[in-house]
Amino acid sequence: MQCSDSLPTSPLALLTRAQYDNTIADLLGDSSHPSSVFPPENQVEGFKNNTTAHQVSPLLVETYLDAAEGVAARAVASNLSALAPCANGADQNACGQSFVSNFGKRAFRRPLNATESQLFDDLFLRTLQMQGYSAAVQLVLEAMLQSPQFLYRVDTRLAPTESTGAIALGPYELAARLSYFLTGSMPDSDLFAAADKNQLQTDAQIELQTRRLLETPRARDVVREFHHQWLGLDSLPDIVRTSVDLPSDQDWLGKDLLSSFDLFIDRVFWDQGNYTALFESKDVFLNGHLAPLFGVSYTQEPFAINQLPDRNGLITQPALLSILAHPNQTAPVQRGVFVLERLMCVSVPPPPPTVNNKPPDPDPSLTTRQRFDVHTQNPECAFCHKMIDGVGFGFERYDQIGRYRASENGLTIDASGEVTVNDAALDGKFDGTAELAARLEASPRVRDCVASSWYRFALGRLETQADLCSLHDIQAKFAANGQLRDLLVAITQSVAFRYRPATGAAQ
Secondary structure, eight states: OOOOOOOOOOOOOEOHHHHHHHHHHHHHHSOGGGGGGOOOOBTTTTTOOOOTTTTOOOHHHHHHHHHHHHHHHHHHHHHHHHHSOOOOSSSHHHHHHHHHHHHHHHHHHHHHHHHHHHHHHHHHHHHHHHOHHHHHOOOOOOOHHHHHHHHHOOOOOOOTTTTTEEEEOOHHHHHHHHHHHHHHOOOOOHHHHHHHHTSSSSHHHHHHHHHHHHHSSHHHHHHHHHHHHHHHTTGGGGGGOOOTSSOOOTTTTHHHHHHHHHHHHHIIIIIIOOOTHHHOOEEEEEEEEGGGGTTTTOOOOOOOEEETTOOGGGOOOOOHHTTTEEEEEEEEHHHHIIIIIIOOOOOOOOOTTOOOOOOOOTTSOOOOOHTTTTHHSHHHHHHHHHHHHHGGGGTTOOOOOOOOOOOOOTEOOEEEEEOSSSTTTOOOEEEHHHHHHHHHOOOHHHHHHHEEEEEEETTTTTOOGHHHHHHHHHHHHHHHHHHHHHHHHHHHSSSHHHHHOSOOOOO
């Protein structure tokens, strides 16, 4: 580590609902999604794994208890012989100690220390004597699944390195960071083996494991999940949109739009692999439900890729345009705020409490742009809405489910806009999403914003002054080649990912 005298802290990271379910599935083969009854995570900048916001509550503790009891009972009932094998005539106490050691290492993502081993061995022995072998296994399992060592990722303190005064994460802590960032779950057997052999020390060793994990199916799920959180797509499956040509039964609409978006992200990230495809791709995935809505002749149910000339990458994907819309009309304010905050990393202040921010009702004699002009006529709103609407109006050629349109209510649509964020590479007038997408793609600010968003997701927190060195290094590497997988590799190579401060208690 040569970058900076300061390092960001490494707070305790509570497992998210998705991480909990993945870990339970990998530990015990239980795919019942027990976290479905957990209260939702508090989010920061759209991300659910923010360590400051995602904290335990009395309700969450109660659901952890219920989940642990259910998971343990199912595991013992269905798979005791594999979970805690003990041959006929064998010493059941010795079998229990082996179970505590082996399962405990996987559950805690590291070997148990002497105190932990003694506590769980004692719990097993007491229960064995009173209730028998299976009950002892079940109670230890319940206890482990409710322990902080399982529910949190903890970066333990090691001796500071002589040259830097920073603490390199131990092999098991780093293995857990890698696995939860890249696969959303506990380390797999190969990663455990690397940690056992202390083969997570060098840049090459870490890159080897990172690229291996990126080839696993779980990595594809994590990349999709990052985009769902970053772009705010969680509520998409439940949307309802009103239009004379949309069917009244729309149970499929949001779900199909999300599937279409996921396939787009798969193609951009894994097949094309470069940042420019995010803004240049003409690809849209359509199935038998969606194709007729977008003027495509296609009747088969599985999704097929289509090249649509009116698409300009991410910002014109139907899923994104749909979530950034009202049920009965477009939402230039939402679309403008989205581009500013999510793609440019520009903070947009909330509206004054005295202002009614309800969208104006549709008017068949006006375009949406004409109706929303009221924002710039109100002195309280004018300054911010010049910046917001100046971007949002550029999307007006796309309706509330992202279909291209040239007119609205018989009136020609004006999709001209203007970026005013005090950035020479972005500022200026544009006409429509093609020109906006080209400007976004060429902008160092937008490229750095994408890297920053992945950084926040990987570390589970917003960046601080202590992160600047690591973040600038990651952004520079991303700027050099624009490869999306390499961006994730660069994050795992960073000082902030691999080290923690040499002073201060774990937080």
